[in-house]
Amino acid sequence: MSATFDIIVLCKNIIPVDVLYNKLCQNQFEILIDSIEVIDNWEYENQVKLNLDIDLKTLTNYVENNKIIMISGLLNDNHRCGLFMCKVSDNIITLDVWISSKNLPFLDDDYITEETLSIYEAATNSVIKMNDEYDIYLCGIGVEAYFTYGESIDCIIGASQNINRWVIPSAQQFQRFKGFDEIEKNGFKIISRTAN
Numbered sequence: 287m288s289a290t291f292d293i294i295v296l297c298k299n300i301i302p303v304d305v306l307y308n309k310l311c312q313n314q315f316e317i318l319i320d321s322i323e324v325i326d327n328w329e330y331e332n333q334v335k336l337n338l339d340i341d342l343k344t345l346t347n348y349v350e351n352n353k354i355i356m357i358s359g360l361l362n363d364n365h366r367c368g369l370f371m372c373k374v375s376d377n378i379i380t381l382d383v384w385i386s387s388k389n390l391p392f393l394d395d396d397y398i399t400e401e402t403l404s405i406y407e408a409a410t411n412s413v414i415k416m417n418d419e420y421d422i423y424l425c426g427i428g429v430e431a432y433f434t435y436g437e438s439i440d441c442i443i444g445a446s447q448n449i450n451r452w453v454i455p456s457a458q459q460f461q462r463f464k465g466f467d468e469i470e471k472n473g474f475k476i477i478s479r480t481a482n
Contacts, residue, residue: 288388292431293409295381298421302342319359324348374435398450398480413453414472425453452477
């Protein structure tokens with residue numbers, strides 16, 4: 287099984303699936319969704335396959351009722367991709383967009399490299415552009431990336447794994463990172479682990 291390249295966004299408003307993919311892919315890629323499922327928890331209890339033409343309001347209702355939405359498909363007919371969407375607190379939604387690195391092995395790296403920099407930059411710029419409408423709380427990008435929601439950004443960062451880039455609104459308070467480069471861009475702190 288191959289690794290996944292993940293873009294995990296915590297936001298206060300649900301980003302419609304089509305908007306999310308269009309913003310992240312910048313309309314340069316075609317995505318064919320072939321499965322939408324809902325589960326009660328990460329034990330996959332009460333797993334139900336949903337119709338592919340399900341409307342956003344119904345998906346939103348599932349998330350508002352603390353269900354987990356799992357969407358998967360193909361990117362450009364060749365790369366497995368997907369999305370997990372769930373509510374992690376009364377006012378925070380997690381969106382985890384993933385792409386399999388099986389046919390994109392250069393994505394499977396512990397650092398941001400020259401080869402992957404443009405992908406990280408495109409994802410970062412897309413997240414920043416979505417902020418005004420969807421109120422981004424935090425974003426982490428990496429390979430097999432994982433984080434658990436906590437009451438503060440420091441708690442989330444402390445419980446995270448495999449994040450090569452953090453995108454954090456500048457107004458958020460958090461401890462400084464060791465081993466990461468930090469820049470400010472359009473009201474966000476961009477904190478990256480590079481291979482230098």
